[in-house]
Amino acid sequence: xxxxxxxxxxxxxxxxxxxxxxxxxxxxxxxxxxxxxxxxxxxxxxxxxxxxxxxxxxxxxxxxxxxxxxxxxxxxxxxxxxxxxxxxxxxxxxxxxxxxxxxxxxxxxxxxxxxxxxxxxxxxxxxxxxxxxxxxxxxxxxxxxxxxxxxxxxxxxxxxxxxxxxxxxxxxxxxxxxxxxxxxxxxxxxxxxxxxxxxxxxxxxxxxxxxxxxxxxxxxxxxxxxxxxxxxxxxxxxxxxxxxxxxxxxxxxxxxxxxxxxxxxxxxxxxxxxxxxxxxxxxxxxxxxxxxxxxxxxxxxxxxxxxxxxxxxxxxxxxxxxxxxxxxxxxxxxxxxxxxxxxxxxxxxxxxxxxxxxxxxxxxxxxxxxxxxxxxxxxxxxxxxxxxxxxxxxxxxxxxxxxxxxxxxxxxxxxxxxxxxxxxxxxxxxxxxxxxxxxxxxxxxxxxxxxxxxxxxxxxxxxxxxxxxxxxxxxxxxxxxxxxxxxxxxxxxxxxxxxxxxxxxxxxxxxxxxxxxxxxxxxxxxxxxxxxxxxxxxxxxxxxxxxxxxxxxxxxxxxxxxxxxxxxxxxxxxxxxxxxxx
Numbered sequence: 001x002x003x004x005x006x007x008x009x010x011x012x013x014x015x016x017x018x019x020x021x022x023x024x025x026x027x028x029x030x031x032x033x034x035x036x037x038x039x040x041x042x043x044x045x046x047x048x049x050x051x052x053x054x055x056x057x058x059x060x061x062x063x064x065x066x067x068x069x070x071x072x073x074x075x076x077x078x079x080x081x082x083x084x085x086x087x088x089x090x091x092x093x094x095x096x097x098x099x100x101x102x103x104x105x106x107x108x109x110x111x112x113x114x115x116x117x118x119x120x121x122x123x124x125x126x127x128x129x130x131x132x133x134x135x136x137x138x139x140x141x142x143x144x145x146x147x148x149x150x151x152x153x154x155x156x157x158x159x160x161x162x163x164x165x166x167x168x169x170x171x172x173x174x175x176x177x178x179x180x181x182x183x184x185x186x187x188x189x190x191x192x193x194x195x196x197x198x199x200x201x202x203x204x205x206x207x208x209x210x211x212x213x214x215x216x217x218x219x220x221x222x223x224x225x226x227x228x229x230x231x232x233x234x235x236x237x238x239x240x241x242x243x244x245x246x247x248x249x250x251x252x253x254x255x256x257x258x259x260x261x262x263x264x265x266x267x268x269x270x271x272x273x274x275x276x277x278x279x280x281x282x283x284x285x286x287x288x289x290x291x292x293x294x295x296x297x298x299x300x301x302x303x304x305x306x307x308x309x310x311x312x313x314x315x316x317x318x319x320x321x322x323x324x325x326x327x328x329x330x331x332x333x334x335x336x337x338x339x340x341x342x343x344x345x346x347x348x349x350x351x352x353x354x355x356x357x358x359x360x361x362x363x364x365x366x367x368x369x370x371x372x373x374x375x376x377x378x379x380x381x382x383x384x385x386x387x388x389x390x391x392x393x394x395x396x397x398x399x400x401x402x403x404x405x406x407x408x409x410x411x412x413x414x415x416x417x418x419x420x421x422x423x424x425x426x427x428x429x430x431x432x433x434x435x436x437x438x439x440x441x442x443x444x445x446x447x448x449x450x451x452x453x454x455x456x457x458x459x460x461x462x463x464x465x466x467x468x469x470x471x472x473x474x475x476x477x478x479x480x481x482x483x484x485x486x487x488x489x490x491x492x493x494x495x496x497x498x499x500x501x502x503x504x505x506x507x508x509x510x511x512x513x514x515x516x517x518x519x520x521x522x523x524x525x526x527x528x529x530x531x532x533x534x535x536x537x538x539x540x541x542x543x544x545x546x547x548x549x550x551x552x553x554x555x556x557x558x559x560x561x562x563x564x565x566x567x568x569x570x571x572x573x574x575x576x577x578x579x580x581x582x
Contacts, residue, residue: 025037461491
């Protein structure tokens, strides 16, 4: 072959210029001559024994042709032959880390750190070690490594990105934004930093900045669906349905096989009663390879929203015929049959599913729920118990059993406790138990239950809010109120009226009325029909010596005599005192 001969001649004439060897290797690869490619790459390494990139090219080729294990074996060989080649050792460490061989990866990173001192590659190794420590929940050790890196190089992108992520998790959003902007100043195409910056703005409630940052993230990588979906949620919350639709359609054009954007688009179209357009999109999905079941399921949901439950039943049945084990179409089918008052048909269908697959706990739970809805609580209870006899850790059965108890909070508490004996790590059951105990007035036990949930998952905002509110309302010691403040401080930039109220009320309980005022005012402006929020703001105005403003809030809180809330008696007494003042 003339081209091959010409390239080989160039390689022979210019042995020190590796570019000709790589051109020859690419040509041979395109011709399917893998053995010849390997010989060329080996020759490059032999002629350039100190050329790390040549070794990496051969390693990559070997892994692709001979398998990952042989590629890694060759990499280890080169590392052993050149122990001072930090770049090769870093590649080995990264591979070990990716394969889950974390301890070995740590050893390789530490070897680089010890040998390279404060060189850039040692800082990279420290940053990766920090990431491993943080992933192992050794956050303190990870942070120490991050600070070591930043002491040497204050603009180190890897360390700043890690610290920014930690600050994001802790709701230290201003500091997170600062770190991430520093990363992007030096690495403007860093996709991870850009997406995390967008999320930081969104979490802080800075929607304008979040939208701009998400759009930049999408520009960087149109194939990444995540920023599109997160931006779409913001636009939908702003009722910017046209912009959200345009965004999602662009994403569908970029990634036509992905199902996230079509689902979101259909939800928007259904919300705006554009059912035919929604059906068109569902049909497009059903025509994708191996997605007929998903498309039929989406059609069923559209028909349900349209109130056409007969058509929904047909669509869900069609989906189940393609994917018999799928849960969503089964739930949809049962729901539409119940809406059509065809409960007996739903029961028979589910009984057949359970008979064919006795281990299908989801179908058993649905069957129990339909029986309960039909008034046969005893049969429902028996079904739920059967599910638990098959798997005592099946959470839906516990929540369903609790639902059978109606307003009997004592029995619900017993069910949740029974569930926690079987699944002690269940955050869902612990949260439900805490809520039930709170309703029952067993506040100390509720506090203990919420604390248990937070120990397992410190990021659960609703639990942190519930716990902070309980501590503020039902304990008076300084330590408990300060614990409530620690829990609620994460809500400082929240847009959730309940969360803002909790933080404001904690400040009130600590006597910091000026700090409480803007939070409570913002809470009321977001949910002015909630009496307890008005009560809290009114009491804060009293503490600030603003009786007229307090009267307005307390009167609004007490407007409906049938609405009970914690503090109603205090609100009535405070209002009477204002009215009785000279």
